Amino acid sequence: MTEDNYSSTMKILDIDDNMYVKPRTRHGFQYSVHFQWWKRSFGIAALCLGLLCILLLAGIIGLCVNFTGQHYCDERDQLQTRNNNLTKERDQLQTINNNLTKERDQLQTSYNNLVKERDQLQTSNNNLTKERDQLQTSYNNLIKERDQLQTSYNNLTKERDQLQTSNNNPAKERDELQRETEKLNNKIKGNLAMNGVATQSSLYGNRDASDAIDGKRNTHYESCTHTLKDSNPWWRVDLLNEYRITEVTLTNRGDCCPERLDGAEIRIGNSLENNGINNPRCAVISHIPAGEAHTFQCSGMHGRYVVVVIPGRSEWLTLCELEVYGTPAERDSLQTSNNNLTKERDQLQISYNNLTKERG
Numbered sequence: 595m596t597e598d599n600y601s602s603t604m605k606i607l608d609i610d611d612n613m614y615v616k617p618r619t620r621h622g623f624q625y626s627v628h629f630q631w632w633k634r635s636f637g638i639a640a641l642c643l644g645l646l647c648i649l650l651l652a653g654i655i656g657l658c659v660n661f662t663g664q665h666y667c668d669e670r671d672q673l674q675t676r677n678n679n680l681t682k683e684r685d686q687l688q689t690i691n692n693n694l695t696k697e698r699d700q701l702q703t704s705y706n707n708l709v710k711e712r713d714q715l716q717t718s719n720n721n722l723t724k725e726r727d728q729l730q731t732s733y734n735n736l737i738k739e740r741d742q743l744q745t746s747y748n749n750l751t752k753e754r755d756q757l758q759t760s761n762n763n764p765a766k767e768r769d770e771l772q773r774e775t776e777k778l779n780n781k782i783k784g785n786l787a788m789n790g791v792a793t794q795s796s797l798y799g800n801r802d803a804s805d806a807i808d809g810k811r812n813t814h815y816e817s818c819t820h821t822l823k824d825s826n827p828w829w830r831v832d833l834l835n836e837y838r839i840t841e842v843t844l845t846n847r848g849d850c851c852p853e854r855l856d857g858a859e860i861r862i863g864n865s866l867e868n869n870g871i872n873n874p875r876c877a878v879i880s881h882i883p884a885g886e887a888h889t890f891q892c893s894g895m896h897g898r899y900v901v902v903v904i905p906g907r908s909e910w911l912t913l914c915e916l917e918v919y920g921t922p923a924e925r926d927s928l929q930t931s932n933n934n935l936t937k938e939r940d941q942l943q944i945s946y947n948n949l950t951k952e953r954g
Contacts, residue, residue, distance in 0.1 A: 751949065757942055785809065786839075786918040787831050787900070794829040795869070796822040798910065803829055806913040813848030813885040818914040827911040828903040830870050836923040838894045842876060844902070845915035848885025854912060856881050858904045860890055862897035870901040887915070896923055 785807075792803035801820030806829065810817055821827045842860050846852050856879065863873025874897075877890035900918055904911055 750945075754942060754945055754949070757938075758946060786833050786837060786920060787916055790831040790833045790918075792819075792829070792831045794819060794821050794911070795824050795827045798822050801912075803831075806916045807831060808915075811845045811887060811915045813845060813914045815847065815849055815912075818847050818912050821911045823908050823910050825908045826871070826903060826905055827909055828869055828871060828901055829911055829913055829916075830899055830901045831916065831918070833898050833900065833918065836864060836896060836898045837918075837920040838896055838923055839876070839892045839900070839918060839920035840894055841889050841891050841919050842900060843887055843889040843915075843917040843919075844879065844882060844913065845887040846882040846884060847912045847914050850884075851910070851912070852882060852884035854910055855879050855904075857906075858902055858911075860892075861901040861903065862892060862895045862899070864896070864898050866899065870899045871903050871905075873897060873899060873901060892920075894920070 787807040788809050790807060792807050794803040797803075798820040801815075801818060803819050805817060806819045808817075812818075819829060821829070839862055842862075844855070844860075846855055858879040860876040860879070861871060861873040862876050863870065865873050874895060876892040876895055879888070879890075882888045900916070902911070902913060902916065
C-alpha cells in the first residue's frame with residue numbers, strides 16, 4: 595500500500611471516530627500498523643441505530659403530541675360538558691336563588707306579621723295577666739268569704755241543733771198555749787164592761803155612771819146614766835186590764851131625747867190623758883134611734899179604757915147600756931208567741947230538711 599493510499603486511507607479512517615490507531619514511526623510518518631476493519635460495520639449499525647432512535651424519538655414525540663392533543667380534546671370536551679352542566683346548574687341555582695329570594699321576602703313578610711301578632715299577643719297576655727291577678731284577688735276574697743260563711747254555717751248548724759233539741763215537741767207547746775187560750779176565753783165570755791169600773795164627767799140626779807154597765811138594756815131614764823149639760827161631756831169604763839176590743843154596743847135612751855148622742859165618739863186606749871179623750875177613736879155615732887142598740891166594730895183595738903165623749907158642744911150625755919166585747923191582750927200575746935214559735939218551727943224544719951239534703 596502506497597503512502598498516498600495510506601494517506602488517503604488515513605484520511606478516510608480519520609473520519610471514522612471509531613478507528614483504533616496505534617502510533618508508529620516509519621520513514622518519518624505516523625501510521626497505523628493494526629487496523630480493526632470489523633468496526634466499520636458497527637459504525638454503520640450505530641448510525642442506523644442512531645437514526646432509528648431519532649425516528650423512534652420523533653415517533654414518540656409525535657405520538658406524545660398526538661396523545662396530548664387527543665387528551666386535550668377530551669379534556670376540552672369534558673370541560674365543555676362541565677361548563678354546560680355548570681351553566682345549567684348556575685341557571686338552576688339562579689332559579690333556586692330567585693325562588694329563595696321570593697320565599698325570603700314571603701318569610702320576611704310572615705315574620706313581620708308574626709312580630710305584629712306576637713306584640714298583640716303580648717299585649718293580650720299582659721291584659722290577661724292583669725285580669726288573672728284581679729280574678730286571683732277576687733278568688734282569694736271569695737275564699738275568705740266562703741270560710742267566713744262556712745264558719746257562720748257551722749255556728750248556725752250548732753244553733754239549729756240546739757233549737758231543734760229545744761223544739762223537739764212544738765206540738766206540746768202549741769197544746770199548752772191552746773189550753774191557756776181556752777182558759778182565758780172561758781174567763782172573758784160575755785160583756786167585758788160588766789167587770790169594769792165606770793165614771794163620768796158629772797152627775798145629774800142619782801143617775802150614776804155604773805148604770806150603763808149593769809147588764810140591762812132598759813131604755814127608761816131610771817136605768818140610764820145622766821150628766822149635767824157639760825162642755826165636751828164624757829163617760830168612761832176601766833176594764834182593769836188591757837184587751838183586744840173587737841166591738842162596742844151602745845143602747846140609746848128610749849123615753850126622751852135620742853139625738854143627744856148624735857156626733858158622740860167612742861175612744862179606746864191605755865191613756866188617761868184628758869180623761870182618756872185623747873185615746874185613738876174607734877167610731878163616730880151619727881145617730882141611734884130611741885130605745886135601740888147599735889154595735890160598732892173596733893177591729894181589735896188594744897186598750898184598757900173605753901170612753902164615750904160628745905166633742906165640740908155643751909150637752910147632756912145619757913147612756914142606757916154600754917157593752918164591750920173582745921179578748922185579753924195577754925191572749926193575743928200568747929197567740930202571737932204561738933204563731934212566732936210555729937213560724938220558727940217551720941223555718942227550723944225547712945233548714946233541717948235542707949241540711950239533711952246537703953249532708954246526704
